[in-house]
Amino acid sequence: MSEHNHLLYIETVGCQMNMLDSELVVAALRHQGYQLTSDVEQADTILFNTCSVREHAEHKIYSALGRLKHSRRQRPGQVIGVIGCMAQKDQELIFRRAPHVDLVVGTGQLAQIPELIDQSREGRQHRLAVSLDRRDATRQQVSDSFQSYDPLRDPEMRPSPFQAFVRIMIGCDKFCTYCVVPMTRGPEQSRPPADILSEARRLASEGVREITLLGQTVNSYRYAVDGRIWRMSDLLLALHDIEGLQRIKFVTDFPRDMSDDLLQAVRDLPRVSKYLHVPAQSGCDVMLKRMKRGYTVGEYREMMGRIRDTIPECAISSDFIVGFCGESEDSFQKSMDLLRESRFKNSFIFKYSPRPGTKAHELLADDVPEEVKRRRNHEMLALQNQISEEDNSRLIGRDFPILVEGLSKTARKEGLDDPRVGGALQESQSSQGSQAGCDDHPQLVGRTMCDRIVVFDGNPRMIGGFVDVHVYDCTQTTLLGTIITREYQHAGSDLLPILA
Numbered sequence: 001m002s003e004h005n006h007l008l009y010i011e012t013v014g015c016q017m018n019m020l021d022s023e024l025v026v027a028a029l030r031h032q033g034y035q036l037t038s039d040v041e042q043a044d045t046i047l048f049n050t051c052s053v054r055e056h057a058e059h060k061i062y063s064a065l066g067r068l069k070h071s072r073r074q075r076p077g078q079v080i081g082v083i084g085c086m087a088q089k090d091q092e093l094i095f096r097r098a099p100h101v102d103l104v105v106g107t108g109q110l111a112q113i114p115e116l117i118d119q120s121r122e123g124r125q126h127r128l129a130v131s132l133d134r135r136d137a138t139r140q141q142v143s144d145s146f147q148s149y150d151p152l153r154d155p156e157m158r159p160s161p162f163q164a165f166v167r168i169m170i171g172c173d174k175f176c177t178y179c180v181v182p183m184t185r186g187p188e189q190s191r192p193p194a195d196i197l198s199e200a201r202r203l204a205s206e207g208v209r210e211i212t213l214l215g216q217t218v219n220s221y222r223y224a225v226d227g228r229i230w231r232m233s234d235l236l237l238a239l240h241d242i243e244g245l246q247r248i249k250f251v252t253d254f255p256r257d258m259s260d261d262l263l264q265a266v267r268d269l270p271r272v273s274k275y276l277h278v279p280a281q282s283g284c285d286v287m288l289k290r291m292k293r294g295y296t297v298g299e300y301r302e303m304m305g306r307i308r309d310t311i312p313e314c315a316i317s318s319d320f321i322v323g324f325c326g327e328s329e330d331s332f333q334k335s336m337d338l339l340r341e342s343r344f345k346n347s348f349i350f351k352y353s354p355r356p357g358t359k360a361h362e363l364l365a366d367d368v369p370e371e372v373k374r375r376r377n378h379e380m381l382a383l384q385n386q387i388s389e390e391d392n393s394r395l396i397g398r399d400f401p402i403l404v405e406g407l408s409k410t411a412r413k414e415g416l417d418d419p420r421v422g423g424a425l426q427e428s429q430s431s432q433g434s435q436a437g438c439d440d441h442p443q444l445v446g447r448t449m450c451d452r453i454v455v456f457d458g459n460p461r462m463i464g465g466f467v468d469v470h471v472y473d474c475t476q477t478t479l480l481g482t483i484i485t486r487e488y489q490h491a492g493s494d495l496l497p498i499l500a
């Protein structure tokens, strides 16, 4: 393996799958002597890990590439790479729009990045590594061309020592008409349970306390081996026994595959987070059919009822698209009704963005004006925020066991950052209503068993362990609390409490 003394700048947009991919690419490059920099001007290697789900995310990458045109001319040794979903989707188009880009590497070829960068430095020519188009070959050939990238991880290089993502499947076969993911991430392929379990065991032995299982539709997980079929619930059961793991989460679920065995596993396994992310996308049957989601609003409601009956305390979150092709005011109000009655913990709400290569782009007119999309987006967000705040305020006065994840955003901004801690956190804490604590008790952040974010003052040594927190106030996104037990057990200890 060649040794370098290079400075790497990487920008990551999109979902958690992209965050994991970037983490693994960065680890591979650091192994070769690369160092990370947050200053693009200093870097001799610049990577963009991209997202194609909405047009806006792609625009941002093309603008960033445009800004680099000049610097690339002045620094002939510099290598610029576009990796991930947009690389798979746009392929040579990226070189045509931005000729100063050296590498285009799709989601299925990430393992080749170190070598491709080396080659680029040796001889300047465009290098393209992408998977087969789903229409151009057999399913087996296309699947083989999308290689899951799950190398062993170096514990020193994880963004958080206590939390890790674990991929359980790649790709998607649902083909919702608006969505580009089945093209950019290829056919659905579940990882062998033995690989998942050994990765999780290894992470736990290195100090990881919480794993989040990743897949586009995790509850569609299926793997046949030794004459038995592993479902998501079997996987949870097997992972649950791993010593040291305290919390297991998984995203994202597909409504039609929300089976009773999975709900019972979530209910019965104390270390599995009581939290499900099950995107509804719309509350109108006409839209759901046009989106080819494969369920009716009635079936989604029935599923919500089953979740609430089986796991009454479960927090549920959702995604919605507003302004999809032909969405009338009446259709939109039906989505508002579904949101109102479902009382999601939170919802991600998106304006429909037509994506080339999808059925909706090909066959349906994008006929809802932008300002209508924007208004519906705001209306829906306002309703969700109101629900989140109401439900959060019902929790004021209660106590919760919290897995401490790291310093809060505010504390990190105050310069109390430990680069090894909290890097993978995604808390969206609002700045009002919370203050960074004093230096010896900075503000920490953690989550309840139902995935609710809580901030409280504490000792950074608590990070990775459990504390009991009393909630005294809240915002739409965050519970504010105080620690009620000073007795805590550090993640290094084998005696972590098991919480129901």
Ligand code: 5AD
Binding pocket: 053, 054, 178, 179, 180, 279, 281, 319, 320, 321, 350, 351, 352, 353, 354, 355
């Ligand atoms: N336009 C807007 N939102 C989209 N999503 C997926 N494709 C599109 C699109 N073309 C949303 C869905 C999905 C989330 C990850 O992104 O709500 O659940």
Ligand code: SF4
Binding pocket: 172, 173, 174, 175, 176, 179, 180, 181, 182, 216, 217, 254
């Ligand atoms: Fe896209 Fe639908 Fe697959 Fe989700 S289930 S990734 S929305 S095609």
